[in-house]
Amino acid sequence: MSDIINLLPDSIANQIAAGEVIQRPASVVKELVENSLDAEAKHIQVIIKDAGRTLVQIVDDGKGMSETDARMAFERHATSKIKNADDLFLLHTRGFRGEALASIASIAHVELKTRQPDSDVGTHIKIAGSKVESQVSVSTPVGTSIAVKNIFFNVPARRKFLKSNETERRNILGELERIALVNPEVEFTLYENDVQTMHLPAGNLRQRIVQVEGKRINQQIIEIEEATTLVSIKGYISMPQYARKGRARQFFFANNRYIRHPYFHKAVTTAFEKLISQGENPHYFIYFDVNPNAIDVNIHPTKTEVKFEDENAIWQILLVTIKESLGKFNAIPSIDFDTADAPEIPIFDNTNVDRTASMPGVRINQSYNPFQVNQGGYSSPPKPNLDWEKLYESVGSDEGDFDDEVTAVEIGSGEATIFSSQVGQVHSTEEVVSTYSPEHYQFKQKYILTSVKSGLMIIDQHRAHIRILFDKYLLQIADRKGVSQRVLFPEILQLSQTEASAFSEIVDDLEALGFEFSDMGDNAFAVQGVPSELSNVNFVELIRSMIDDSVELGVDVKEKIYESLALSMANYTAIPYGKSLSEEEMLFMVNQLFSCRTPNHTPDGRSIIAVISDDELDKKLK
Numbered sequence: 001m002s003d004i005i006n007l008l009p010d011s012i013a014n015q016i017a018a019g020e021v022i023q024r025p026a027s028v029v030k031e032l033v034e035n036s037l038d039a040e041a042k043h044i045q046v047i048i049k050d051a052g053r054t055l056v057q058i059v060d061d062g063k064g065m066s067e068t069d070a071r072m073a074f075e076r077h078a079t080s081k082i083k084n085a086d087d088l089f090l091l092h093t094r095g096f097r098g099e100a101l102a103s104i105a106s107i108a109h110v111e112l113k114t115r116q117p118d119s120d121v122g123t124h125i126k127i128a129g130s131k132v133e134s135q136v137s138v139s140t141p142v143g144t145s146i147a148v149k150n151i152f153f154n155v156p157a158r159r160k161f162l163k164s165n166e167t168e169r170r171n172i173l174g175e176l177e178r179i180a181l182v183n184p185e186v187e188f189t190l191y192e193n194d195v196q197t198m199h200l201p202a203g204n205l206r207q208r209i210v211q212v213e214g215k216r217i218n219q220q221i222i223e224i225e226e227a228t229t230l231v232s233i234k235g236y237i238s239m240p241q242y243a244r245k246g247r248a249r250q251f252f253f254a255n256n257r258y259i260r261h262p263y264f265h266k267a268v269t270t271a272f273e274k275l276i277s278q279g280e281n282p283h284y285f286i287y288f289d290v291n292p293n294a295i296d297v298n299i300h301p302t303k304t305e306v307k308f309e310d311e312n313a314i315w316q317i318l319l320v321t322i323k324e325s326l327g328k329f330n331a332i333p334s335i336d337f338d339t340a341d342a343p344e345i346p347i348f349d350n351t352n353v354d355r356t357a358s359m360p361g362v363r364i365n366q367s368y369n370p371f372q373v374n375q376g377g378y379s380s381p382p383k384p385n386l387d388w389e390k391l392y393e394s395v396g397s398d399e400g401d402f403d404d405e406v407t408a409v410e411i412g413s414g415e416a417t418i419f420s421s422q423v424g425q426v427h428s429t430e431e432v433v434s435t436y437s438p439e440h441y442q443f444k445q446k447y448i449l450t451s452v453k454s455g456l457m458i459i460d461q462h463r464a465h466i467r468i469l470f471d472k473y474l475l476q477i478a479d480r481k482g483v484s485q486r487v488l489f490p491e492i493l494q495l496s497q498t499e500a501s502a503f504s505e506i507v508d509d510l511e512a513l514g515f516e517f518s519d520m521g522d523n524a525f526a527v528q529g530v531p532s533e534l535s536n537v538n539f540v541e542l543i544r545s546m547i548d549d550s551v552e553l554g555v556d557v558k559e560k561i562y563e564s565l566a567l568s569m570a571n572y573t574a575i576p577y578g579k580s581l582s583e584e585e586m587l588f589m590v591n592q593l594f595s596c597r598t599p600n601h602t603p604d605g606r607s608i609i610a611v612i613s614d615d616e617l618d619k620k621l622k
Contacts, residue, residue, distance in 0.1 A: 022103050024162060025052025026171035028148050031100040033179055036060035037186065041143065042202070047191045051165035052172055057147040064116040064143050070123040071135060073112075074105050106130045107158070108151045114144040129154050170501045173198075177212050177498060178258040181251060181285060184208035198497055209236060209285055213249060214494040214523070221283065222329040226321040231290050231314050233321050237268070238283035240275035240326070244541055245572070247548035248281035249496075254288045254295060259306045267315045271322035288314070440586040445578045448586050455613040461586075462577050463608045464593045469570035470603045471596050477512045477562045484514040484529040491540050493517075493525045495547070502550045509565055510543065531569075542572045567603050 022028060029046060036044050039062025047057040065073065104110060105127045115122030124138035152159035162168060169192070176198070180188050184205050190198035200211045210218045220242040225234045238248070250268075252259050264286075272282050294309040308314055441449045448459040495503055500523040507517065516529030530539045546568040575581075581589070593599045593608070600609055 022100075022107060022151075024171060025056055025151055025168055026175045028052065028056045028104055028108075028151065029058070029172050030175045030179070031104065032056070032058040032146055032148070033176070035100075036062055036144065037179070037183060039063045039144065041186065043187045043189075045189045045191065046172075046176060048169075048172060049193055051168040053151060053159075053162065053165070053168070055147060055149050056151070057145065059143070059145045061141070061143040064119075064122065065114045066116060066119070067123045067135075067137075070112060070114050070125055071132075074101050074110075074125075074127060074130075074132075102130070104148055107155050108153060109149040111147045111149070112144070113138060113140040113146075115140050115142050117142050166501060166505050170498060173498045173501055177496070178251065180212060181208060182253050182256045182258070182287070205234075205285075206236065213283075213496050216494050217249075217283065221285075222325055224286070224321050224325040226317060226324075228317060230294075230310060231288055231317060233286065233288055233318060235284065235286040237286070237322060237325065239329070240272060240282070243272065243276040243280040243282045245279055245281075245545050247545075249283045249285075250281070251285045252288070253286070254306055254308075255290065255292065256287075257306075258304060260304050261306070263311060263315060264318055267318045268322060271319050271326065275326070286318070290314075440583060440590070442581050442586060445580055448581070448590065450586075450590065452611065455611055455615075455617060458610045458612070459590065459593070460606075460608050461579070461581065461589065462574055463602050463606055464589055464599075465574035466567075466570045466602050467596050467599060467608060468589070468592045469574055470566050473513060473566035473569045474562060476514075477509050477566060483532040484516050485532040486516070486529045487527065490518075490526040490528050492520065493527055493540055493543060495523045495525070497523065499523075499544075499547050502547050506546065506550050506565060509562060510546070513565065513569065515539075515543070542569070545572060563603065570603070 022031075025048070029048075029052070033044060033046065036058055039060060041060035041062035043061045045057075045059040047055065047059070049055040106129060108128075110125075110127045112125045112127075113122055121137045122140040123135065124140070125135045126133040152162070173190075176188065176190065180186075180200050184207065185202050187202045188198065188200040189196060200208065203211070206218070206221075206223075209221065217238075220238045221236040222239055223234075223236055226232070250265070252261050252264060268282065268284055268286070276282065290308065296307040442461070443449050443458075446461060448461050448464070450457050450459070503525070511517070514529065514531030515527065518526045518528055520526055527539060527543070546565050549564045549568050601607055
């Protein structure tokens with residue numbers, strides 16, 4: 001039998017390595033910028049075209065490379081950072097992944113120009129698909145310029161799986177933001193299709209956070225700092241009143257490297273537990289500095305998941321540090337009557353006071369006669385008009401009204417499956433419970449109870465309203481029929497680069513819902529109009545939550561984006577738990593719910609309806 005095991009050629013091995021290291025243009029940006037930082041660059045330019053598909057170029061003023069090093073840098077496992085195995089656990093630098101440049105060169109056209117400060121000329125190398133095409137001496141500034149063109153040109157299967165330009169651009173911005181947040185002393189400039197779109201001057205950490213996140217955050221964050229023999233913690237957290245629904249800006253960094261750490265995130269949320277409402281999230285930018293031999297960054301290929309030697313102790317230190325800062329900066333509301341700015345309370349002066357008091361008057365309707373008899377018997381005071389219809393003007397269904405007599409309920413496994421005559425089917429009489437009762441009862445301002453032929457139906461009022469509003473908003477987006485209402489005082493929506501990128505993807509859909517915007521420049525937008533259904537709603541935070549959902553969704557399918565926007569609007573505007581409803585309002589809501597296509601569950605899969613059968617009730621009462 002012939003031998004079947006062979007060594008892979010370097011070009012193929014590099015492409016396999018590229019599958020782990022280089023997933024998209026943003027991966028190229030990350031690897032090259034980190035190499036520039038390790039070269040002690042103070043000014044870094046990032047140049048991209050077509051969201052990195054055509055070109056990713058990094059220009060820095062770092063130490064540069066010699067002619068030999070420039071060539072060796074593209075060999076597999078070539079690095080200046082590691083001499084032995086122990087060095088893997090003692091790294092302070094970033095660009096130590098030995099296969100990075102070799103992997104990049106295997107799937108793109110690469111052009112490198114570099115020069116050291118003590119050299120008169122530099123080196124110019126061209127590589128395509130791991131093959132060196134040329135290497136010559138050239139006149140070039142001190143530092144390194146590396147251009148990566150036509151990524152995945154020789155791996156079409158990988159190239160076709162790249163997302164839209166806007167999605168790939170957003171990923172590049174995300175990588176740059178994370179790198180910039182740990183290197184405030186370095187100046188970063190981004191050029192997209194020959195236009196400068198980002199400039200982050202060198203400064204301190206707080207200035208860098210404001211540059212990345214926008215000016216609004218400067219008034220929202222407070223400093224945290226603690227140094228122990230185990231770990232040093234510093235950074236900024238938002239004050240409780242600036243916590244937001246949905247995804248907040250949350251960053252952990254360990255030894256100047258971005259990380260994800262759910263366990264430490266729990267420490268942050270625990271510190272805020274009694275200061276913010278459920279569902280709200282604080283911003284945080286937290287930096288850990290630990291001994292390199294007490295942290296393992298090699299448990300995940302992207303180095304974003306790390307393992308600390310003593311995580312429980314660090315968890316406690318982080319919790320106490322945040323709580324201390326919240327108290328120190330008066331994040332917890334308090335009243336101080338000794339401050340100079342305290343309001344002046346007038347002293348009661350009983351001199352020259354008229355002490356005579358007048359008898360309060362009582363208004364009587366002289367024309368009202370409770371014993372006046374009409375044809376139908378004795379009259380009663382007229383029933384006040386509660387205008388309950390106004391509450392549900394926003395939930396009027398465009399699919400037609402619902403008739404009580406065509407509703408059916410199938411009982412099974414303790415849940416009710418609702419069928420509308422418009423979209424469902426009716427089972428046999430043995431499986432079906434006919435029309436629900438028009439009489440309703442609200443339990444704990446959370447559930448609507450109504451009797452059906454087989455027992456007791458329980459409806460979650462908040463989830464039911466979400467279902468109703470979701471269907472309405474989704475239809476509005478699809479039909480582009482949202483009704484806008486102009487606001488008296490436009491509010492400014494200040495976005496970060498990443499948020500602005502996501503906003504440009506969904507702005508048309510937001511306008512379809514009824515929002516109106518005007519571009520103020522510098523990623524700021526004035527909100528001129530909002531959907532007519534929105535009242536007493538912080539629409540700026542609502543828009544931010546929809547932008548966050550779009551960023552988190554990270555897909556290009558329009559239907560998914562539509563559903564995300566509709567669900568964000570529905571969650572934000574649905575009536576809350578604790579809202580008292582009249583009999584008419586409950587009936588109206590139930591009718592609207594049963595006219596939905598899928599009344600059983602919310603769009604994200606939570607149950608809306610449950611039925612307790614007569615048999616179950618009888619068993620419980622035996």
